[in-house]
Amino acid sequence: MMFRETIYALSSGALPSAVAVIRLSGPHVREALTRIVGFVPEPRQLVLATMRNSSGEQIDRGFVSYFAAPASFTGEDAAELDSHGGKAVVAALLKELSSIAGLRPADPGEFARRAYLNGKFDLTGAEALGDLIEAETEGQRRFAVANTGGRTAALYQGWRERIIHTRAMIEAELDFADEGDIPESIGSTVLSSVTELRQEILSHIEGYSTAEILREGFQVALIGPPNAGKSSLLNALVKRDVAIVSDEPGTTRDLVVVNLDLGGMKIVLTDTAGIREGAGKVEQQGVERARHAAGSAHLVLRLQDITAPPSFGLKDEYTDEIVVLTKIDLDERVSVGDPPDPGHLAVSAKTGEGLDALLALLQERATKATGATGGFVPFRERHLVHLREAERLLGEFSAARNLGLELQAELLRGASLALGRIIGDVDVEDLLDVIFSRFCVGK
Ligand SMILES: Nc1nc2c(ncn2[C@@H]2O[C@H](COP(=O)(O)OP(=O)(O)OP(=O)(O)O)[C@@H](O)[C@H]2O)c(=O)[nH]1
Numbered sequence: 001m002m003f004r005e006t007i008y009a010l011s012s013g014a015l016p017s018a019v020a021v022i023r024l025s026g027p028h029v030r031e032a033l034t035r036i037v038g039f040v041p042e043p044r045q046l047v048l049a050t051m052r053n054s055s056g057e058q059i060d061r062g063f064v065s066y067f068a069a070p071a072s073f074t075g076e077d078a079a080e081l082d083s084h085g086g087k088a089v090v091a092a093l094l095k096e097l098s099s100i101a102g103l104r105p106a107d108p109g110e111f112a113r114r115a116y117l118n119g120k121f122d123l124t125g126a127e128a129l130g131d132l133i134e135a136e137t138e139g140q141r142r143f144a145v146a147n148t149g150g151r152t153a154a155l156y157q158g159w160r161e162r163i164i165h166t167r168a169m170i171e172a173e174l175d176f177a178d179e180g181d182i183p184e185s186i187g188s189t190v191l192s193s194v195t196e197l198r199q200e201i202l203s204h205i206e207g208y209s210t211a212e213i214l215r216e217g218f219q220v221a222l223i224g225p226p227n228a229g230k231s232s233l234l235n236a237l238v239k240r241d242v243a244i245v246s247d248e249p250g251t252t253r254d255l256v257v258v259n260l261d262l263g264g265m266k267i268v269l270t271d272t273a274g275i276r277e278g279a280g281k282v283e284q285q286g287v288e289r290a291r292h293a294a295g296s297a298h299l300v301l302r303l304q305d306i307t308a309p310p311s312f313g314l315k316d317e318y319t320d321e322i323v324v325l326t327k328i329d330l331d332e333r334v335s336v337g338d339p340p341d342p343g344h345l346a347v348s349a350k351t352g353e354g355l356d357a358l359l360a361l362l363q364e365r366a367t368k369a370t371g372a373t374g375g376f377v378p379f380r381e382r383h384l385v386h387l388r389e390a391e392r393l394l395g396e397f398s399a400a401r402n403l404g405l406e407l408q409a410e411l412l413r414g415a416s417l418a419l420g421r422i423i424g425d426v427d428v429e430d431l432l433d434v435i436f437s438r439f440c441v442g443k
Pocket residue numbers: 224225226227228229230231232233244245246247248249250251252253272273274275326327328329330347348349350351
């Protein structure tokens with residue numbers, strides 16, 4: 001696809017910086033380079049050059065590189081100017097570029113959008129690229145990288161081809177059969193291949209939780225009666241005073257949420273209000289929030305003060321929970337290595353005993369929760385919507401008897417369209433804004 005306008009943007013981060021990278025893409029790139037540095041370098045070479053304004057005055061000296069279409073990120077003629085990262089330097093270069101006819105500043109994600117439209121990657125590839133830029137932990141980075149290579153697209157494309165093949169069998173029958181009933185032999189082949197595919201899609205959908213955990217983090221809720229030491233433990237784990245601690249029961253009212261990076265895994269710790277009966281109105285709201293946080297967490301840490309009697313206010317049980325005995329510095333009979341119950345953990349927020357073991361456990365649980373899928377899972381809510389739609393249509397196909405060939409073909413067409421929407425093969429115009437506007441300017 002040819003665009004008439006040439007776009008440019010500062011693609012590196014906030015100024016001032018040691019070096020700034022200005023990126024250009026479009027039909028006027030050669031012309032712009034000639035204007036700014038006086039020549040067009042050999043493609044794919046970094047060349048030292050003096051950058052000048054239209055009166056010939058030097059703006060800066062730096063590097064310039066040129067990428068001839070279609071061998072560039074966008075598929076168009078493209079270039080990069082590497083200047084010093086001073087605010088005035090970059091401002092002068094951008095001003096100079098703006099004065100060249102046919103050039104305009106790029107919108108957020110516009111380079112990537114052009115790359116997509118020129119077939120450099122499919123929509124899932126673009127989304128993975130966005131994830132890579134947003135990745136904060138090593139786990140997120142690895143996951144995003146795994147998805148940038150077009151593997152997801154290949155999977156969905158393969159499924160589409162199977163559906164299209166099945167549909168072709170049905171349509172061949174449509175052309176020949178008068179009564180619109182498929183012969184028994186073909187009917188069972190078609191049905192079993194549709195059922196098999198539906199099963200594959202279903203198990204793929206299940207893998208979404210992996211992506212969610214990697215992206216949003218492994219959710220850990222700290223619950224327990226008032227004064228169990230929840231806020232103290234949270235602070236000790238993140239080594240910051242995030243939550244207020246006091247000897248007054250009912251100190252924490254709202255949820256206090258902090259992120260932790262454990263060995264490349266994002267862990268989200270939530271401190272909650274102490275759960276007890278007969279709390280006042282505000283505290284009761286906090287208790288409800290606590291219960292809700294615990295209910296939606298991947299792991300619940302149930303804290304118990306070893307110096308306090310066992311709590312009866314905490315009847316709710318959660319599928320994955322661990323009892324953590326707190327304040328063990330106050331009882332010399334209890335030590336980290338020897339808790340009264342071997343299934344429990346023992347810690348002291350005051351001395352730091354037991355914290356390493358707890359952190360190791362959190363990391364292990366989070367890693368286990370993301371499984372060994374190697375990133376081969378749906379990684380956006382958007383994908384899930386279309387996968388569910390495809391699965392639903394295939395399910396309708398398998399369930400109905402005597403649907404008639406035409407309706408069967410129609411269901412398969414719908415399923416194939418749904419999969420096509422994930423990779424961006426069909427009507428995606430409205431989606432492009434959503435996906436690419438999330439990118440930064442210059443990408
Ligand atoms: N000795 C000792 N005291 C602790 C420890 N952890 C917490 N405390 C004390 O226990 C009291 C309650 O601690 P918090 O962290 O506020 O307890 P909480 O569970 O968050 O309490 P609420 O928010 O009111 O539900 C404070 O006085 C803390 O100093 C510990 O490991 N050792």
